[in-house]
Amino acid sequence: xxxxxxxxxxxxxxxDATMAVDDISFDVTPGQFVILLGPSGCGKSTTLRxxxxxxxxxxxxxxxxxxxxxxLPPGDRGLSMVFQSYALFPHLxxxxxxxxxxRSRKVPRQEQxxxxxxxxxxxxxxxxxxxxxxxxxxxxxxxxxxxxxVISEHPICLMDEPLSNLDARLRSDMRRExxxxxxxxxxxxxxxxxDQVEAMSMGDRVILMQHGTIVQDxxxxxxxxxxxxxxxxxxxxxxxxxxxxxxxxxxxxVIQGEPTPPVAPLNAAGGQLGVRPEDIELxxxxxxxxxxxxxxxxxxxxxxxxxxxxxxxxLRARLTGKHALAGQQCRIGWPTKAAHLFDANGRRxxxxxxxxxxxxxxxSQLSSPLSGSSQTSLLxxxxxxxx
Amino acid sequence: xxxxxxxKMQLYGTLLLLPAxxxxxxxxxxxxxxxxxxxxxxxxxxxAPAEFVGVENYQVLFxxxxxxxxxxxxxxxxxxxxxxxxALALVMALFVNGKLxxxxxxxxxxxxxxxxxxIAAANIWMFFYAPQIGLFNKLLGALGLSGINWLGDPSVAxxxxxxxxxxxxxxxxxxxxxxxxxxxxxxxxxxxxxEGTSRWSFFWRVTFPLLMPTTLFVLxxxxxxxxRVVDHLFILTKGGPNNATNLLLYxxxxxxxxxxxxxxxxxxxxxxxLVLAVVATLKFTILDRxxxxx
Numbered sequence: 068x069x070x071x072x073x074x075x076x077x078x079x080x081x082x083d084a085t086m087a088v089d090d091i092s093f094d095v096t097p098g099q100f101v102i103l104l105g106p107s108g109c110g111k112s113t114t115l116r117x118x119x120x121x122x123x124x125x126x127x128x129x130x131x132x133x134x135x136x137x138x139l140p141p142g143d144r145g146l147s148m149v150f151q152s153y154a155l156f157p158h159l160x161x162x163x164x165x166x167x168x169x170r171s172r173k174v175p176r177q178e179q180x181x182x183x184x185x186x187x188x189x190x191x192x193x194x195x196x197x198x199x200x201x202x203x204x205x206x207x208x209x210x211x212x213x214x215x216x217v218i219s220e221h222p223i224c225l226m227d228e229p230l231s232n233l234d235a236r237l238r239s240d241m242r243r244e245x246x247x248x249x250x251x252x253x254x255x256x257x258x259x260x261x262d263q264v265e266a267m268s269m270g271d272r273v274i275l276m277q278h279g280t281i282v283q284d285x286x287x288x289x290x291x292x293x294x295x296x297x298x299x300x301x302x303x304x305x306x307x308x309x310x311x312x313x314x315x316x317x318x319x320x321v322i323q324g325e326p327t328p329p330v331a332p333l334n335a336a337g338g339q340l341g342v343r344p345e346d347i348e349l350x351x352x353x354x355x356x357x358x359x360x361x362x363x364x365x366x367x368x369x370x371x372x373x374x375x376x377x378x379x380x381x382l383r384a385r386l387t388g389k390h391a392l393a394g395q396q397c398r399i400g401w402p403t404k405a406a407h408l409f410d411a412n413g414r415r416x417x418x419x420x421x422x423x424x425x426x427x428x429x430x431s432q433l434s435s436p437l438s439g440s441s442q443t444s445l446l447x448x449x450x451x452x453x454x
Numbered sequence: 455x456x457x458x459x460x461x462k463m464q465l466y467g468t469l470l471l472l473p474a475x476x477x478x479x480x481x482x483x484x485x486x487x488x489x490x491x492x493x494x495x496x497x498x499x500x501x502a503p504a505e506f507v508g509v510e511n512y513q514v515l516f517x518x519x520x521x522x523x524x525x526x527x528x529x530x531x532x533x534x535x536x537x538x539x540x541a542l543a544l545v546m547a548l549f550v551n552g553k554l555x556x557x558x559x560x561x562x563x564x565x566x567x568x569x570x571x572x573i574a575a576a577n578i579w580m581f582f583y584a585p586q587i588g589l590f591n592k593l594l595g596a597l598g599l600s601g602i603n604w605l606g607d608p609s610v611a612x613x614x615x616x617x618x619x620x621x622x623x624x625x626x627x628x629x630x631x632x633x634x635x636x637x638x639x640x641x642x643x644x645x646x647x648x649e650g651t652s653r654w655s656f657f658w659r660v661t662f663p664l665l666m667p668t669t670l671f672v673l674x675x676x677x678x679x680x681x682r683v684v685d686h687l688f689i690l691t692k693g694g695p696n697n698a699t700n701l702l703l704y705x706x707x708x709x710x711x712x713x714x715x716x717x718x719x720x721x722x723x724x725x726x727x728l729v730l731a732v733v734a735t736l737k738f739t740i741l742d743r744x745x746x747x748x
Contacts (some may be wrong), residue, residue, distance in 0.1 A: 121644050142650025154641035158663045167659075168649030219649065 071097040071132060071222035071255040073118060078127035080113050080279075087113045089279040090127070095257060097222065100249055102270035103259045106302070110279035111259045112227055118257060119225050120144050131223065142171075146223035147216035151231055153208050155200040155215075162187075162196040165214045186218040189248070206237045213245070217252065224249075226258045230265065242269055263303050267291065275299050297413035300341045306372060308341045309382035310409070319422060324378020325357060331408055331421045338416065339409045344372065346405035347384035349397050356398030356424055363393050375399065400424035486727070492720035511721045521722070523697055524705045527612060531701055532680040534616035535623065540672055542620060543627030544665070548657075550628075551635045561632070568626040576689035579618045583690070605691050608698035615690060615699050622686075623679060627672045634668040635661070670741050674734060681726055702726050 073095040080088040088110040095101050103111040116122040118129060120141035129137045136144045147168075155164050162183060169179045187193045190210040200208055209229060216224045229245070230238045246269050249256050260266055266273045267287045275282045275290060275298075283295040294300035300308040313320040315336040319329030322340065330340055350356045362374040362381065366389055373384045373392060377399075384399065406421035493511055495504040515521050550561045567575060582589040583604035591601030604614040638661065646656045684704040687693055693700035693708065700708075702722060710719035 119644075119648060121647070140650075141644070141647045146648070148645070148648050150641045150645060152639060152641050154639065154645040156642060156660055158660075158666075167646065168651075170659075171646065171649045171651040171655060215645075 072130075073223065073255065073257065074128075074130040075114075075118070076128045076130070078114070078117060078129060079125045080110070080117060080122060081125045086279050088117070091276075091279070091281050092127075093274060093281065093284060095255060097255050098253050100246070100256045100258065100269060100271045102266040102273045103257065103276060104263065104266040104270075104273050104302070105261065105276035105282075107261060109276040111261075111276050113279075114276070115225050115227055115257060115259045119146065119148050145221050146225060147219045147221045148225040148227065149212045149216050149229045151228040153200075153212040153229075153232075155208060155211055157200055159199075160196065161192060161198050161200070161203070161211050164200065164211055165192075165196075165218055168215065168219050182218050182220075186214045189217065190214045205233050206241065209233060209241060213248065217248070223255045223257070226256060228260055229258075230260075231262070238265075245269065263305065267303070275302060293415070294341070294407060295415050297339055297341065297409040300407060300409070304343055306344050306383045306385070308343050308407070309347070310339045310341050311377065311380055311382065313338055313340050313408075322357060322377055323380065328355070328357065328424070329422055330357070330406070330424065332419050335408050335416065335419050335421075337411045339413070340421065341407040341409060342382070342401045342405060344383045344385040346401045347375075347382070347399050348401065349373070349384065349386065349392075349399055352396045352398055354398050356400040359397055359399045361392040361395045361397060364390060366390075489720045489723050492717060493724045496717060511717055512725075515718065515721050515725070520697055520700075521705070524700045524702055527698070527700055528681065528702045530612060531616060531619070532677065534613070535619045535680055536673065536676040538616075539620045539623040539676060540627060540669065542624040543672065544631050546624065546628045547631035547635055548661075551632060564628055565625045567622050567624075568629070570622075572622065572683060572685035573689060575622050576618065576686035579621075579686075580689060583614055605699075606695060608695050611691055611695060611699045615686065618686060618690070619683075623676065627676070630668050630672055631665065634665050638664055666741070670737065673741075674737060677733060677737075678730065681730060 075094075076092050077090050078088060078092070079086070079090050091110075091114065103114055105111045113122060117124050118131075120136065120139060120143075124137055127137070128135055131144055131146070156167065159167065165186060166174075166179045166183050169182065174182075183196075184193075187196060190213055192207065192210055192214060195203060195207060200211065203211065209232075212229065216226075226245075230241055233241060242265060245256075248254075258265075258269065267290075270287055272285065273287055273290050274284045277298055283290055283299045285293075285295075290299060290303050294303065294308070297310055301310060312323045313331060313336050314323045315321075315333060316326055316329050319333050320331040320336040320338075320340075321327065321329050349359075352358070357377055359375040359377045359382075362376050364374065365372040370385050370387045371390045373386055373390065375382050375384060375397075401424060403421055403423045403425070408416040408419050408421060410416050494506060494508060496507050496511070497504050546564050550557055550564065554560065570578075581587075585591060585601060585603050585606065588601075588604070590604060594601055602610060605611050642660055643656065646660060651659070681701075681703060684701050684707070687699060687701065687704045691699040693704050703726070706719045706722050706726070709715045709722065
């Protein structure tokens, strides 16, 4: 499987004055499912296309399986690709679309037929082999594109936002199918997306990009729990992490516009404090915590997103179940390890520890951040007058 | 009587169709019918009524060796201009669709012959073909070769007319191919590049089939033009020498306005219409089945 190792060394892509990809390096081990994640224009697709050979790197080197492929044409790199638009040939039947590459590589007809039968079975297209792409649904077209990638038996498959043309429900089905196919065939996949849900649910590893550079490279768990920058923090998670500017207070850094209580050491002032909505707990206005006012709530079924105002800032909290809290005063807190500090440039600070906002004597309760039910019971008398 | 909603819609539709219907009837269908009728009668002399002669006019026409010569000329002209101009148009379109310095300028240059009126283009080519002072013979002379009488030599004249027509038509057809090529998503090329498909193979397996609707359209247009456009003959050869470059429509014109034989002109016109109708039907039924429309 070593022929499927991909290594990028200081790869740069420039178009005249615009820098699309700026000096990035990473290494993909065989069998890994790697996600290139980032907002549009961050250079993730360009990076993928440089690996594919559809764009030439301005500088740097790309190695596949120990071979320097930087200047090789796409067909000689031993990889297949699934395009966002699927790139199916509209005049060819599903079967001809799937074996298109085999014909180009002059695979004997008998073998073509065998491989086609096997792959069609794998992606559940056997009944549709005679149809034209226009007669297929979006999900089926997606499968044809996958089949075309799989039948080539290249160990590497590149995918460029393959699910973005599907509706939400089909997308979650295809997510699981692609992931299952990848582990079953032990393919090395580099997958480009701007959807953090896809990144979190499919990737063994996520490379987050911004402005042509890598912001963070780690497992989904690392990206979620230890974001390397304020950008990473705000990009992963839905709703995104709350970022609150910190100002200098009397006993430490405080949330701007809310002088008590201090939430972090004084050194953190000028930076930002990040807390995920699911880590925020609501407490009665008489309890310890940061004073907040409930602005509104969005009920989503399993949980409720509560919009809170602190000082001049708003933040979101996710509570399980249904809540009706609009207009009420409360206090909020979060577990110490759920608070992240970022400096003025947005970089993560690990040299400072945020102050504890724990309730005195309530440590056991606060150690589990998502204990929504216990919070509601705490709040009950003041916050639920209508009950 | 009250009109139902359905009747009203029908009336509404009819009224919308009326302007086009009136124009087409006046200038296309009625003249066609009159022509067919004329071809079945002999005009009477000194006010006598026209005499119905059935297919006699056609028999006379088919016995006329000049007609067959002109028909043969037209066939050679069609075979000479249609495939050449289409192939040339496709090559030019592929060329200017690629990455190319000064692409806009080259496209404009290729399209220029199309915006020239046929008469003007023929006048330009008149100077190219002129025996003594013409461009081609000057070039040949510079190479030490003796000149050719491009339009005066019966064995060369039709070829000269064909070359000029191809020059005039190819740029026009190129525009259609160019538009069609730009409608082909670039990912198709990328997807086939990833499989190591050669450019040649990609052209025949993807580009050409996807251009089929355009080819069909261009083919029909080229065919119609091969019969319909004879303006250049008025300038270049007037059908001569000895009918060597005479084409069917020009022969119709000669019959009608030089020989004042309106009946013969009508008869030839009907023959042209029939032949065109048959060829167009064949093309649409045979090629249409093998053409992919997006």
